[in-house]
Amino acid sequence: MKEMTVEELFTIKNPIIIDIRSPIEYKDGSIPGAINVPLFTDEERQVIGTIYKQEGAAVAKWKAMEMVSPKIPVLLQTIKKYFSNDTELIIHCWRGGMRSKAVVTFLEFAGIYSWRLVGGYKAYRHYILEQLPTMLPNQAIVLHGLTGVGKTEVLKMLKEKGYPILDLEEMAGHRGSIFGTIGLGDGHNQKTFDSLLFKGLQEIKGADYFLVEAESKRIGKAVQSEELMDKKMRGININLNTPINQRVKHLVAEYVQPYQDEPWYFEKIADGIEKVLRRVKNSDIKQSLIQTLTDRNFPDMIRILLESYYDPRYDHAKQEYEGEFFEIFAENPVEATEKIASKLNELSFHNRELNNQQ
Structure with a gap:
């Protein structure tokens, strides 16, 4: 799996950034130019979070798999529309965890090679707040x-x-x-x-x-x-x-x-x-x-x-x-x-x- 840091992201000319977080997360804050292709709806994300708190990580992961599995073909087709051989495709979620890893893996199986943004939006947010006073x-x-x-x-x-x-x-x-x-x-x-x-x-x-x-x-x-x-x-x-x-x-x-x-x-x-x-x-x-x-x-x-x-x-x-x-x-x-x-x-x-x- 190819991985990219936030610092490396800003060295790439015209990257295609796919934000797979839920719509409410994307609306709250996003990388300028990022395209929202959510893995879960807001309601699904809330359900998974509730299960995680009440029943544990294993049950929540299983429920997430059940929700995602039927969506995979449409998800990949949507992302594929933005892909071209002369651009770099970067996938990110909230903190570079399971959501982005799963989507990058799905894309590789489909023959589309993309980068996973290490640390996700959380790392991006931390990086820009650190850099802004110096710029x-x-x-x-x-x-x-x-x-x-x-x-x-x-x-x-x-x-x-x-x-x-x-x-x-x-x-x-x-x-x-x-x-x-x-x-x-x-x-x-x-x-x-x-x-x-x-x-x-x-x-x-x-x-x-x-x-x-x-x-x-x-x-x-x-x-x-x-x-x-x-x-x-x-x-x-x-x-x-x-x-x-x-x-x-x-x-x-x-x-x-x-x-x-x-x-x-x-x-x-x-x-x-x-x-x-x-x-x-x-x-x-x-x-x-x-x-x-x-x-x-x-x-x-x-x-x-x-x-x-x-x-x-x-x-x-x-x-x-x-x-x-x-x-x-x-x-x-x-x-x-x-x-x-x-x-x-x-x-x-x-x-x-x-x-x-x-």
Whole structure:
């Protein structure tokens, strides 16, 4: 049986990773790009676990064999669809135990030679948590700006131009606000965030710096590490300024237009407004928000939220950052991207000059 360590896994170009854990295990956290071909359903896994606790390992193994045996042909056919001679096929379960050993053995009998990931997902999780603090580039360049200036769009455009980007909102599956999961599902948990951060850092390996959005330590369900927050707090800061009309237009296009006809949308917005109302003391603002919600006047609602809720809170958050601030004024994300790219090139040249003088 061929075996591969987690360290070796990251030396292979475009591996085909088959995660044979149950769907609930896979949903809780997985290796990015892994394909879930479960050996057991969630219910079957629960039954086997109960038998293991109540009747012992031998009885549980026998029950597992009874469950798996009828599935073997379909299981192998499913995995075979992803196999090709110019790729490496890697099989893993929770900790590289009986499930992955059995599937690798079944595949060998069928003439398909695959690798078993030693330690399984547990070893992968341990490895990335150990590596993450050591992978951050030396310098953070932090993009600031009031809600709606288009920071995420600017980061994506800069990434297309080849700049080293960490899109933390995408990794968290959350936009970092009360309305942050609209259109994005429930958001990612910590395990998924860590895996995507590890993948993102691999992609910018060798860069002297990285660009990242100014976010609070918690983004939805995920929490940034102390090492990452420390890099950001001591980084170079770029503050993006955009007219409020453009900000409202941008947020309507992002949060309203794609989803407003969905049956869940109004309830989701109402729930968010209720949370805001608990934090707003001004009765006139409260009444205005309630009225715009009743009228479904989302553009006016967004303007009120910006001027009376989000903007006042933003200045306080900026004060936490120690580094120098550079101001960028732009009408839209395209113009902002060009101006920030120009500033980045200027800063990069300046940093090289400093390094040469040392």
